[in-house]
Amino acid sequence: MAPTTRQPAEHPDPAAATPPPPTRGKGRPRSAAADQAILDATREALAELGWGGLTMGDVAQRAGVAKTTLYRRWPSKSELVVDAIASLFDQLECSDRGSLQADIEAVVARFAELLTRPETQAALLALFAEGTRDVHLRRRIRERIVQPQKVLVQLGRANAQARGEMDPDRDAATADEEIDIIFDTIAGTVEHRLLVSGEPVTPDWIRRFTTLLLNPFPGLLR
Amino acid sequence: MAPTTRQPAEHPDPAAATPPPPTRGKGRPRSAAADQAILDATREALAELGWGGLTMGDVAQRAGVAKTTLYRRWPSKSELVVDAIASLFDQLECSDRGSLQADIEAVVARFAELLTRPETQAALLALFAEGTRDVHLRRRIRERIVQPQKVLVQLGRANAQARGEMDPDRDAATADEEIDIIFDTIAGTVEHRLLVSGEPVTPDWIRRFTTLLLNPFPGLLR
DNA sequence: GCTCTTTCGCTACTGGTCGTAGCGTATCTG
DNA sequence: CAGATACGCTACGACCAGTAGCGAAAGAGC
Numbered sequence: 001m002a003p004t005t006r007q008p009a010e011h012p013d014p015a016a017a018t019p020p021p022p023t024r025g026k027g028r029p030r031s032a033a034a035d036q037a038i039l040d041a042t043r044e045a046l047a048e049l050g051w052g053g054l055t056m057g058d059v060a061q062r063a064g065v066a067k068t069t070l071y072r073r074w075p076s077k078s079e080l081v082v083d084a085i086a087s088l089f090d091q092l093e094c095s096d097r098g099s100l101q102a103d104i105e106a107v108v109a110r111f112a113e114l115l116t117r118p119e120t121q122a123a124l125l126a127l128f129a130e131g132t133r134d135v136h137l138r139r140r141i142r143e144r145i146v147q148p149q150k151v152l153v154q155l156g157r158a159n160a161q162a163r164g165e166m167d168p169d170r171d172a173a174t175a176d177e178e179i180d181i182i183f184d185t186i187a188g189t190v191e192h193r194l195l196v197s198g199e200p201v202t203p204d205w206i207r208r209f210t211t212l213l214l215n216p217f218p219g220l221l222r
Numbered sequence: 223m224a225p226t227t228r229q230p231a232e233h234p235d236p237a238a239a240t241p242p243p244p245t246r247g248k249g250r251p252r253s254a255a256a257d258q259a260i261l262d263a264t265r266e267a268l269a270e271l272g273w274g275g276l277t278m279g280d281v282a283q284r285a286g287v288a289k290t291t292l293y294r295r296w297p298s299k300s301e302l303v304v305d306a307i308a309s310l311f312d313q314l315e316c317s318d319r320g321s322l323q324a325d326i327e328a329v330v331a332r333f334a335e336l337l338t339r340p341e342t343q344a345a346l347l348a349l350f351a352e353g354t355r356d357v358h359l360r361r362r363i364r365e366r367i368v369q370p371q372k373v374l375v376q377l378g379r380a381n382a383q384a385r386g387e388m389d390p391d392r393d394a395a396t397a398d399e400e401i402d403i404i405f406d407t408i409a410g411t412v413e414h415r416l417l418v419s420g421e422p423v424t425p426d427w428i429r430r431f432t433t434l435l436l437n438p439f440p441g442l443l444r
Numbered sequence: 445g446c447t448c449t450t451t452c453g454c455t456a457c458t459g460g461t462c463g464t465a466g467c468g469t470a471t472c473t474g
Numbered sequence: 475c476a477g478a479t480a481c482g483c484t485a486c487g488a489c490c491a492g493t494a495g496c497g498a499a500a501g502a503g504c
Binding site: 050051052053121122123125126128129130132133138141142146177180181183184185187188189190191192193195196197198199205208209212213 | 273343348364402409411414415420430431
């Protein structure tokens with residue numbers, strides 16, 4: 001696998017990025033514009049009112065659409081919010097900046113920027129909370145939000161490997177587990193600092209955190 | 223400050239650990255047994271139904287108490303859940319096990335055990351989500367849940383310092399910022415792994431994570 | 445023992461939300 | 475043009491947070 005830069009649009013099914021329209025191709029087709037308007041309205045309402053304040057009726061009104069139309073596409077409020085938030089994470093990327101530390105710093109900065117937006121603050125946590133109970137929702141969150149983030153870390157490692165930064169003696173299994181730890185550490189730490197501790201993620205902080213994360217991993221770098 | 227082991231009961235106001243009863247000492251006193259029954263019922267309902275499924279009426283019924291009694295002591299569902307969950311974190315401690323790594327491993331294990339319980343899984347995330355909107359609730363969460371955790375990290379550092387593990391040349395300001403980073407990293411990583419990634423925190427994982435965290439911090443250890 | 449004060453349980457109620465049902469209409473396919 | 479599907483609208487059922495008002499219980503202080 002060649003180390004490549006991940007561009008925003010890279011879905012397996014680019015046409016049906018949001019709700020799978022069960023169109024069987026006979027009657028009146030679904031309005032794609034309505035889809036977009038609903039997602040936009042959801043993000044807007046999320047930013048203004050947060051998870052708790054967001055109501056389906058309000059979203060419908062903002063989107064200029066009937067409430068029933070929302071339920072024709074998304075089975076519940078949670079699933080609608082998953083898609084509305086997930087589209088933001090689609091914009092993440094991991095470009096090759098010459099060193100693993102620089103790559104990770106860029107990812108952290110972008111991730112922190114997303115988590116600082118008002119529409120994501122409460123929504124992400126509320127989604128995760130809901131996901132601990134609803135198995136189906138949990139899987140959907142993983143696919144649409146968590147997995148795309150993890151891919152970034154894997155890409156960063158592939159790039160570092162191609163640049164010859166990594167210790168070639170490490171076996172693949174160990175390295176894969178390390179990826180898991182590193183991913184949980186990056187995402188969890190930034191989330192905790194922003195959403196729980198409530199302190200900002202500055203470039204200086206990113207530098208210090210990334211240094212802590214990378215320099216020491218015994219034997220990871222050559 | 224002597225490096226000391228933190229015991230469970232260490233509140234500034236040990237009598238009013240839960241709701242501040244505005245008793246002015248004239249008429250019928252509040253039933254302390256009811257307080258305990260309500261908190262127990264809350265945790266029980268939380269474990270069974272999660273945050274979304276928990277209703278004040280249900281909690282009242284389980285506790286054998288009128289719903290109005292709940293609202294006489296806690297202003298809202300969120301605040302009740304804060305206290306119900308916070309009492310679990312009161313049991314955390316950081317005993318001196320001879321090395322910083324051992325101390326942190328013990329804290330991580332205990333913290334992970336708490337986050338694995340069904341009653342905390344969804345409740346914590348839902349609380350944090352609610353806290354991003356409600357300033358008052360956010361402060362309360364910090365006082366009752368986040369701060370006690372942070373104290374553990376500070377205690378661990380004090381113990382390490384007393385044992386002579388720390389580099390004495392580091393200035394206090396830098397060290398304090400490091401405490402913040404380390405705290406966010408420990409809490410955030412464990413939370414993310416358990417609640418978002420949904421993977422278990424095993425002793426082996428704890429060992430690897432702690433090693434990653436400590437060995438490398440440039441100049442932290444002597 | 446008596447009174448005063450506060451809490452307690454109960455019932456009823458308001459306001460709001462999710463999610464659904466039914467119907468007539470609009471819009472596209474073949 | 476006919477069939478099929480999506481759409482907007484209104485109304486509705488179920489549920490829940492949180493409040494109001496009352497009579498009764500249970501202590502505190504004398």
